[in-house]
Amino acid sequence: xxxxxxQVRAIGRRVQYWRQRRNLDRKRFADMVGRSTSWLDKIEKxxxxxxxxxxxxxxxxxxxxxxxxxxxxxxARRAARCVDAVEVQIIREALGWYPSLSVKGxxxxxxxxxxxxxxxxxxxxxxxxxxxxxxxxxxxxxxxxQMLTIAVRPSYQVAASRTLVMAYRLASSVLLKFESNxxxxxxxxxxxxxAFAVDDTLALARAxxxxxxxxxxxxxLASAINVLTGMADRMRPELAxxxxxxxxxxxxxxxxxxxxxARQQDADTALIMHEQAQAAAENLGxxxxxxxxxxxxxxxxxxxxxxxxxxxxxxxxxxxAHNIDPRSISALPPERKxxxxxxxxxxxTETGHYAEAARALVEAERVAPEExxxxxxxxxxxxxxxxxxxxxxxxxxxxxxxxxxVTV
Numbered sequence: 001x002x003x004x005x006x007q008v009r010a011i012g013r014r015v016q017y018w019r020q021r022r023n024l025d026r027k028r029f030a031d032m033v034g035r036s037t038s039w040l041d042k043i044e045k046x047x048x049x050x051x052x053x054x055x056x057x058x059x060x061x062x063x064x065x066x067x068x069x070x071x072x073x074x075x076a077r078r079a080a081r082c083v084d085a086v087e088v089q090i091i092r093e094a095l096g097w098y099p100s101l102s103v104k105g106x107x108x109x110x111x112x113x114x115x116x117x118x119x120x121x122x123x124x125x126x127x128x129x130x131x132x133x134x135x136x137x138x139x140x141x142x143x144x145x146q147m148l149t150i151a152v153r154p155s156y157q158v159a160a161s162r163t164l165v166m167a168y169r170l171a172s173s174v175l176l177k178f179e180s181n182x183x184x185x186x187x188x189x190x191x192x193x194x195a196f197a198v199d200d201t202l203a204l205a206r207a208x209x210x211x212x213x214x215x216x217x218x219x220x221l222a223s224a225i226n227v228l229t230g231m232a233d234r235m236r237p238e239l240a241x242x243x244x245x246x247x248x249x250x251x252x253x254x255x256x257x258x259x260x261x262a263r264q265q266d267a268d269t270a271l272i273m274h275e276q277a278q279a280a281a282e283n284l285g286x287x288x289x290x291x292x293x294x295x296x297x298x299x300x301x302x303x304x305x306x307x308x309x310x311x312x313x314x315x316x317x318x319x320x321a322h323n324i325d326p327r328s329i330s331a332l333p334p335e336r337k338x339x340x341x342x343x344x345x346x347x348x349t350e351t352g353h354y355a356e357a358a359r360a361l362v363e364a365e366r367v368a369p370e371e372x373x374x375x376x377x378x379x380x381x382x383x384x385x386x387x388x389x390x391x392x393x394x395x396x397x398x399x400x401x402x403x404x405x406v407t408v
Contacts, residue, residue, distance in 0.1 A: 005046070007051075007071075008046045008048075008049050008050070008051070009045075009046030010046075010073070010076075011043075011046075011050050011051070011070050011071060012043050012044045012045055012046040012047075012050070013044070013046070014069065014070045014076050015040075015043055015044055015050065015059060015063070015070060016044040017080065018063040018064075018065055018069075018070075019044075019063065021132070021136060022063060022064065022086070023136070026040055026041070029062065032062045033055075033058050033059055033062050034058070043059075050070070051071070056070065056071070064084070064085075064086035065079055065084070065086075066079070074402075077403075078373070078403065078404070078405050080132075081132070081369065081370055081373050081374060082131075082132070082370065082373060082374035083131050083132060083135050083174070083178055083370075083374060087132075087135040087136075088135075088175065088178065088180050088183065090135075090139050091135060091138060091139060091142075091171055091174075091175065091183065091187075092180075092183050092186075093139070094138070094139040094142040094143060094171075095142065095171065095183065095186050095187055095190065097142075097143060097146065099143070099146040099147045099149075099150055110144040110145075110147050110148045110151065112148060112152060112156055112159060112160060112163070114144075115141070115144050115145055115148050115163055116163055118137065118140075118141055118144070119141060119145070119163055119166055119167060119170075121137070122134055122137050122138060122141055122167075122170060123166065123170060125137075126170055126173065126174065126335060127294070127333035127334070127335050127336070128333060128334050128335070128368075129334045129335045129338060129367075129368035129370050129371050130370065131174055131177065131178075131370050131374070132370065134170065134174050135174060138167070138170060138171055138174070141167050141170075142167050142168070142171060145160075145163050145164040145166075145167040146164060148160045148163060148164065149161055149164050149194070157198055158198050158200050158203070161194050161195065161197065161198040161200060161203055162200065162202060162203045162206075164191075164194050165191045165194050165195050165203045165206050165207050165210075166206065168187045168188065168190045168191035168194065168207070168210065169187075169188075169191055169206055169207070169209075169210045171184075171187040172184045172185075172187035172188040172191065172210050172213070172214060173210070173213070175187065176213060176214065176217050177375060178374070178375065178376070179376050179377075181214065181217045181218055184213075184214050184217065185214040185215075185217075185218065187210070188207070188210040188211045188213070188214040189211065189214075191206070191207035191210045191211070192204075192207040192208070192210070192211050194207070195207040201234070201235060201238060201242075201246065202245060202246065202249070204231060204234070205231055205235060205246065205249040205250070205252075205253065206249065208227055208228060208231040208253065209228075209249075209252060209253060209256055211224075211227060212224040212225075212227050212228045212253075212256050212257070212260065213256065215227065215260075216256075216259065216260045216263060221260045221261070221263055221264040222264070224256070224257070224260040225257050225260050225261055225264075225269070225273075228253045228254070228256050228257040228260070229253075229257060231253055232250055232253045232254060232257075232276075235249075235250050235253075236250075243283070243284075247280055247283060247284055248280070248284065248295035248296075249295075250280055251276075251277045251280030251281055251284075251295050251300070252277070252295050254273045254274070254276040254277035254280070255273070255274075255277045255295075255299070255300065255303040257269075257273040258270045258271075258273035258274045258277065258303060258304075258307050259303065259306060259307055259310065261273055261307075262306070262307035262308070262310035262311045263310050265311065265312075267311050270307045270311065274300070274303070274304050274307065277300050277303070278297075278300050280295075281295065281296055281297045281299075281300045282297070284296065294332060294333060294336050297328075298324065298325075298328040298329065298331075298332065299332070299336065301320070301324045302324070302329070302332075302336070302339075302340045302343075304320055305317050305320050305321045305324075305340065305343050305344065305347075306339070306340075306343045308320060308347075309343045309346050309347050309350075312350075314346070314347035314348075314350040314351045315347075315351060317343065317344070317347040318344065318347050318348070318351065321340075321343075321344055321347070334367050334368040334371075335368065335371075337367055337368075338364045338367050338368040338371045338372075341360050341361070341363055341364040341367070342360075342361075342364060342371075342377070342378065342381070344357075344360045345357045345360040345361050345364070345381055346381065348360060349381065349384055349385075349388075354385065354388040354389050355389070355393055357381075357385060358385050358389050358393045358394075358396065358397050359393070361378075361381060361382070361385060361397070361400065362393075362396055362397075362400065364378075365400055365403075369403075372400065372404060373400075373403050373404040373405075374404070378404070379404060379406045382397065382400065382401045382404060382406045383401075383406060385397045385401075386398065386401055386406075386407075
């Protein structure tokens, strides 16, 4: 009986978790499943069983989860760690909202400082690779940032538009991370249109990076390089007087271009783009970085490793990586650090150094579990590792694969 009671309480906690994650209040959720709020209270407190069909299936359907995510402990933990299709669809719906057509009288006007504060919170969650936090708050952030651009006084229009561009950038980035490329492209294009509307160089540079990443993800590599270098050309005359604002973004444009060129197998262009970014980083100094770009000499070096991996030169990529100071890598936020670890994992795999690849992947999971357990890209690496490792490392990889729901 004790085991059954424990299971009932666990299911109640999971129902409450998913209800809150879906931003459903108690009454709305109870109405959606056709029950009372008192029934829901008893379920969530573990005072009433939710073990029988069809009510279990109905609750799971409303929450948008597999019933096993409510009844099975390992499935529940795995589902809770990752962004899912429901959350991607909610972001899609947020991008399909047009505030100038939808705002009704009496709606609260968003305040610039409040929306900016929320943006910083969500951006920090992104840099920390807490993607479930990002997607939970992003739809509301998008709505409020959109409303802000039509509600603020003209003197605050540029600031409001920059906020909306950043919100669109976050949406596009997280969607690309989970391979929803079509929706990511929509968010990136919205960012560009917002920036064009105020003709602000800072907003345009950020939006351009966003658009270029979407173009790169869909194989439009020449277009990505053209838009990045075109924006860099536009920015160049302003660098002398606005270096503090623009130089890091200018360098990041070239880093993105170097990756697009590498994916195009154009080693010469990739190197030229890298050298332009290197020059910008050197002008900023050895310890320079800012929150939104994390631009600096370390990030330039990590992008060179990434470019060499995409040029199918894994030996050179590893040689370059070995010359990067580990202390500078450890100072980076998890999202950037893990991308570097995934690049070295790929390089080790392609050179047949599976033990080193496994160690890099284990370290990546320690730094940012959601990156390893949830991303489709990483699941492919895990399958390769499962086939090529044994002993203690093989067991570590197997446990990691099980946490990610990956089998051979």
